[in-house]
Amino acid sequence: AKSAGGNRYELADPEADARAITRHGLTTALPAALERGEFFIEYQPLVHLGDGSVRGAEALVRWLHPQHGIIGPDRFIPLAEHTGLIVPLGRWVLEESVRQARTWEARHSGAGPLRVNVNLSPMQLTHPNLVSDTVDILEREGLAPGALCLEVTESALIGADDDLLKPLRRLAEMGVDIALDDFGTGYSNLANLRRLPVSVLKLDRSFTQGMQHFPADPVDLKIVEGIVALAHSLDLAVTVEGVETGHQADQLRELGCDTAQGWYYARPGPPDRLHQLALLDATG
Ligand code: C2E
Ligand code: CA
Ligand code: CA
Ligand code: CA
Numbered sequence: 263a264k265s266a267g268g269n270r271y272e273l274a275d276p277e278a279d280a281r282a283i284t285r286h287g288l289t290t291a292l293p294a295a296l297e298r299g300e301f302f303i304e305y306q307p308l309v310h311l312g313d314g315s316v317r318g319a320e321a322l323v324r325w326l327h328p329q330h331g332i333i334g335p336d337r338f339i340p341l342a343e344h345t346g347l348i349v350p351l352g353r354w355v356l357e358e359s360v361r362q363a364r365t366w367e368a369r370h371s372g373a374g375p376l377r378v379n380v381n382l383s384p385m386q387l388t389h390p391n392l393v394s395d396t397v398d399i400l401e402r403e404g405l406a407p408g409a410l411c412l413e414v415t416e417s418a419l420i421g422a423d424d425d426l427l428k429p430l431r432r433l434a435e436m437g438v439d440i441a442l443d444d445f446g447t448g449y450s451n452l453a454n455l456r457r458l459p460v461s462v463l464k465l466d467r468s469f470t471q472g473m474q475h476f477p478a479d480p481v482d483l484k485i486v487e488g489i490v491a492l493a494h495s496l497d498l499a500v501t502v503e504g505v506e507t508g509h510q511a512d513q514l515r516e517l518g519c520d521t522a523q524g525w526y527y528a529r530p531g532p533p534d535r536l537h538q539l540a541l542l543d544a545t546g
Pocket of ligand 3 (some may be wrong): 443444464466503
């Protein structure tokens, strides 16, 4: 960037420059972006490790910025959380994802209905309308609660008291699945798991990363094996994220993980592609 002080040939650090635009400009641009419909959702398949079938997808939001192109959620979700815009943005993501899951359901002829996983921010979790908004959206779109899974990070639930857990419990009682996202990164007390209304553990990518190379670190394998055993003893399903190689998939299957997600299967993509992948695997 050209500085105002006459230092016209100052060397720009393009990355620092981009970050400067983003932090300041992006934050103020968020509300208008939501109104103008600049956000869109990509869906990444969730694959059953046992038979390789596509069971659903995680909804991942992106921002198509008119000047900066596609911006990933790691860059704007924290800003939206900071300003509170995450509440209407998160509601939009939920509505859009539920509508999409309903479309898959109507067109899908494979095994079960395709399910959709939606990320919830801590601020959405404490919002008084979480349950009523979710119920409204499911009813309006006509999607069965069992086709929706809400992902909550482990760190958002650390030390959670009953007030925080009550809405999640209500949703779980209705049949909505709750997944504990990024599990293993939050130092939570494992015994605490019993208290939480969750039905799925999503093992953080850091665990799968340790299995990228052959031979995998035996301690990593033992840890995953232990987590899977504990999860299953509590009737929780285990999903692993960040699966990038067939070797990882094989090991995670052997360790008893139930569902996998990662570039090895598919990158996040448009909603129709998920439907095609699921159809392909149902017919061939
Ligand atoms: P997350 O919930 O842990 O989502 C998984 C992230 O891992 C996604 O990044 C996904 O694209 C990426 N990923 C999937 N497979 C692989 C793989 O094999 N290798 C590697 N290296 N990465 C993989 P993405 O889409 O950039 O999203 C980042 C984070 O942004 C998400 O992490 C989630 O915390 C947040 N996020 C995304 N969409 C939403 C949303 O609608 N609401 C909220 N509150 N947060 C969201
Ligand atoms: Ca997630
Ligand atoms: Ca995750
Ligand atoms: Ca993550």
